[in-house]
Amino acid sequence: MSNRPALGGLALAVGLLVLVPLAALVGTALDIGAADLAAGLGSTGGPVLNTVVTGVAGTLVAVVAGSAFAVLTERVDFAGRRLLRVMMLVGLIVPGYVSGIAWLNAYGPAGISDRALGVQLPGLQGPLGISLVLGAEAAPLVFLLVAAGLATRAEPDLERAARASGASAWTAFRTISLPLLAPVIGGATAIAFVLSVTAFGAPAVLGIPAGFGTMTTRIYRDLSFAADPLAFGRAITLAVLLAVAASVVAALAGWLLAPARARRSGVPGGPSAVAVPRMGSGRLATAVVAALAWALVLLAVIVPLVALVLTALTRAVGLPPTPDNWTLANFNTVLDTHAWAAFGNSLVLGALAAGGAVLLAVLGLVAVRGRARGVAAALVGLSFAIPGSTLAAAVLIAYGPLLRDTLVIILVAYLAKFWVLAFRPLSAALEALAADFGRAARASGADALTAARTIILPLLWPSLAASAVLVFMFALHELTMSSLLYGPTSATLAVVVLNLQQLGDPTQTAALAVLVTLLVALVSLPLAGRLGAFASARWRG
Amino acid sequence: MSDQSQSSPVLDCRGVSVAYDGTPVVDRVDLGIGAGETLALLGPSGSGKTTMLYAIAGFLPLSAGELWLAGRRVATRDGGEPPERRPVAMVFQHYGLWPHLDALETVAYPLRRAQISGNEARRQARGYLEQMHVDHLANRRPAELSGGEQQRVGLARALARRPAVYLLDEPTAHLDTALKAELQDELARRRSVERAAAIIATHDVDEALALADRVALLRAGRIVQSGTPTEVYERPVDEWAARLTGPASFIERDGRRLMVRPDWVMPGGDLHVTVEAVRYRGSHTDYTLAAGNDRLLARWPGPPRHEVGARISVGLTSTYRLPPSDDR
Numbered sequence: 057m058s059n060r061p062a063l064g065g066l067a068l069a070v071g072l073l074v075l076v077p078l079a080a081l082v083g084t085a086l087d088i089g090a091a092d093l094a095a096g097l098g099s100t101g102g103p104v105l106n107t108v109v110t111g112v113a114g115t116l117v118a119v120v121a122g123s124a125f126a127v128l129t130e131r132v133d134f135a136g137r138r139l140l141r142v143m144m145l146v147g148l149i150v151p152g153y154v155s156g157i158a159w160l161n162a163y164g165p166a167g168i169s170d171r172a173l174g175v176q177l178p179g180l181q182g183p184l185g186i187s188l189v190l191g192a193e194a195a196p197l198v199f200l201l202v203a204a205g206l207a208t209r210a211e212p213d214l215e216r217a218a219r220a221s222g223a224s225a226w227t228a229f230r231t232i233s234l235p236l237l238a239p240v241i242g243g244a245t246a247i248a249f250v251l252s253v254t255a256f257g258a259p260a261v262l263g264i265p266a267g268f269g270t271m272t273t274r275i276y277r278d279l280s281f282a283a284d285p286l287a288f289g290r291a292i293t294l295a296v297l298l299a300v301a302a303s304v305v306a307a308l309a310g311w312l313l314a315p316a317r318a319r320r321s322g323v324p325g326g327p328s329a330v331a332v333p334r335m336g337s338g339r340l341a342t343a344v345v346a347a348l349a350w351a352l353v354l355l356a357v358i359v360p361l362v363a364l365v366l367t368a369l370t371r372a373v374g375l376p377p378t379p380d381n382w383t384l385a386n387f388n389t390v391l392d393t394h395a396w397a398a399f400g401n402s403l404v405l406g407a408l409a410a411g412g413a414v415l416l417a418v419l420g421l422v423a424v425r426g427r428a429r430g431v432a433a434a435l436v437g438l439s440f441a442i443p444g445s446t447l448a449a450a451v452l453i454a455y456g457p458l459l460r461d462t463l464v465i466i467l468v469a470y471l472a473k474f475w476v477l478a479f480r481p482l483s484a485a486l487e488a489l490a491a492d493f494g495r496a497a498r499a500s501g502a503d504a505l506t507a508a509r510t511i512i513l514p515l516l517w518p519s520l521a522a523s524a525v526l527v528f529m530f531a532l533h534e535l536t537m538s539s540l541l542y543g544p545t546s547a548t549l550a551v552v553v554l555n556l557q558q559l560g561d562p563t564q565t566a567a568l569a570v571l572v573t574l575l576v577a578l579v580s581l582p583l584a585g586r587l588g589a590f591a592s593a594r595w596r597g
Numbered sequence: 598m599s600d601q602s603q604s605s606p607v608l609d610c611r612g613v614s615v616a617y618d619g620t621p622v623v624d625r626v627d628l629g630i631g632a633g634e635t636l637a638l639l640g641p642s643g644s645g646k647t648t649m650l651y652a653i654a655g656f657l658p659l660s661a662g663e664l665w666l667a668g669r670r671v672a673t674r675d676g677g678e679p680p681e682r683r684p685v686a687m688v689f690q691h692y693g694l695w696p697h698l699d700a701l702e703t704v705a706y707p708l709r710r711a712q713i714s715g716n717e718a719r720r721q722a723r724g725y726l727e728q729m730h731v732d733h734l735a736n737r738r739p740a741e742l743s744g745g746e747q748q749r750v751g752l753a754r755a756l757a758r759r760p761a762v763y764l765l766d767e768p769t770a771h772l773d774t775a776l777k778a779e780l781q782d783e784l785a786r787r788r789s790v791e792r793a794a795a796i797i798a799t800h801d802v803d804e805a806l807a808l809a810d811r812v813a814l815l816r817a818g819r820i821v822q823s824g825t826p827t828e829v830y831e832r833p834v835d836e837w838a839a840r841l842t843g844p845a846s847f848i849e850r851d852g853r854r855l856m857v858r859p860d861w862v863m864p865g866g867d868l869h870v871t872v873e874a875v876r877y878r879g880s881h882t883d884y885t886l887a888a889g890n891d892r893l894l895a896r897w898p899g900p901p902r903h904e905v906g907a908r909i910s911v912g913l914t915s916t917y918r919l920p921p922s923d924d925r
Contacts, residue, residue, distance in 0.1 A: 209696075213689050213691060213693040214693055214694075214695055214696075216651075216654070216656050216680070216687070216689070216693065217687065217689060217693035217694075217695070217754070218695075218706070219654075219655070219656070219679070219680035219681050220654050220680050220681075220685060220686055220687040220758070220764075221681075221686070221706050221707035221710055221754060221757075221758055222681045222707050222710030222711055222758065223681055223706075223710050224679065224681050225679065227681075227710070231706075232695055235697050236695070236696060236697055
């Protein structure tokens, strides 16, 4: 059953936002011709290798840290457990390029560790630093996935049953929880890998100044700064290669994390208790592990953010970040000289993307039902799975001649990428509504439109609002596509932060990075409750 | 029987308290169980039954008191032995079967933890599955088993542990009526074979009265009464206990509050009542009878014998005077 005008609108939107850009990209790749592509490939060995290295290392960091934190907060009782969980989720809010800048201010040359202790992190501007920041960025997602797995696939009672059968805590974990979690950890690994290889912020901030290029930063340089056709061919080659690699690994993640793979024994039950009884030696071990976890969060999240804020507050480069050198002038200067326009651009783009994505999602839901809706969801999800660098290149090829340097071309990219962020939750919310609600309204005398307006819409309202906020947040976050598509008057806040950083103005960069992060945090506040509720619901099992 | 269990209890809870985030969920519980004895922990949901079992098994720390198992002190408020070193086995409310292991490997699991080699563990596991009449399901995983079958595998796993005390958490709560009766018979049969003690946490009074040597009533984490099934049925300590242990009506006589069980009301007698409601139950019929302001419940065998509104005479074979209580 479908609604014809809506179906036409949906087809038009999918065509314009997803199919036309992808067709343009593929067409261009074919146009360039095999010989030139091969030549392009020959010169991309460095970035590809670099991407694999930082991708694998970042994934390793994310999976080890994220899984360990999940087991710790879900299974071990210690003071500050809840706060630790919240701190993990802070990492989801801070954009990658801000993390990179924050780490530079904490552990880079003239960073606070350098000032206070004379210690720098060697190799921060290069593969090591990029890997660490990518790992810190992807760890929260691994954490959420594994924590959810611990609550739904390896419920505490299964571990308790092993303990009551004579297994030690370690044996129970090894023989019961670990095998049950294996697909989740595998899926989380694949997702962390996709995030790491397609990331642009951290490699741009930490790699470009040091001359260390990854696939995404090379695409950025080739498309934004290079004029020769060889560079263009190389960028297209890299963009296609990145998309193929990311799609294959993302498909693997989807298969591993499919709900059907969650083999459940029964309804989780019992008090939301901790499986590990507090004991003499156990208490000491617990304290040591908790201290280690807090130290890690301190070093990876808290110290960099504090360093960033201190730099933003310090009067001039080179002065120690002590209270007598504090000033708010940096914020004024950066806004006045660079950022008011970008501020406006970001807000307008965010609002239009949020509204547009929700409208498109509603259009999709009205247009198709059942199996057809699944197909629509897959198409909409396709452009989300495609790395930002590739999608932006595709949009640039398709609409560049017409819309180059306008806000509209950035909006097209945002809508293509973030549509699914509204479509998925709204589709799920709609499916969760009992079909009888609508039927009861119709049986009470309402026509279809009245039923939708008086019954369905009020019930969907929270999901509509949450989806809009989510898209707005992602739009504020966005750097990869914006940096490829902006023009003289259409720079976003994220782009200005990157440009300031590349120009080498630490205090103004820090000031604007703080502002962007505060803005994102503010916008995500309404979602934070949901996220927390989600996490604690999982936790309570 | 309860009087054989005194000398040295297999399980001894002395003033045991368990708290979540400072709120006591189990509050100063004293409990002793002798060898071969079955105790039912009867209480509504949220009364602390599962918490009590978890504390005994070692999944939760005590906030006060001491826990003794088989003559050994296994837990105090300062800590205790981990679950794997306590001589207990547990049957979980939602079965707690591991999704990645088949029935045979599940039952072999505790045997392997006891350092029995793989083949021997599997051979013995098959024996335990046989005892529970599910050996034909040895190669099935939980997803391929019905609720009743899962529960039998869970029981077989507990048997394989050869514990001093079995902990059964709502063993039949999720089974339909026929399976429930079947499993209760099974538990009763096992009880006569096993010398091990057992605690059954349940909210089902029929189960408690049918299976236990002794019943302890749990309210908000405290034990309000403990006695034989007939004691708690016939002589509850207060009105709450009376309602928990079965249908009861309460009447005022000479300023005293008396409890009457439905089976204590007989047709024919000097009490004139009006039939207010009739509920046919198949094997018997329940009547609500009005005598002035009092309401009496009666349960007589067979189909309904009286219409609503009929005036009949009944007699009471027994009444029980509730002890005075302060929280009524």
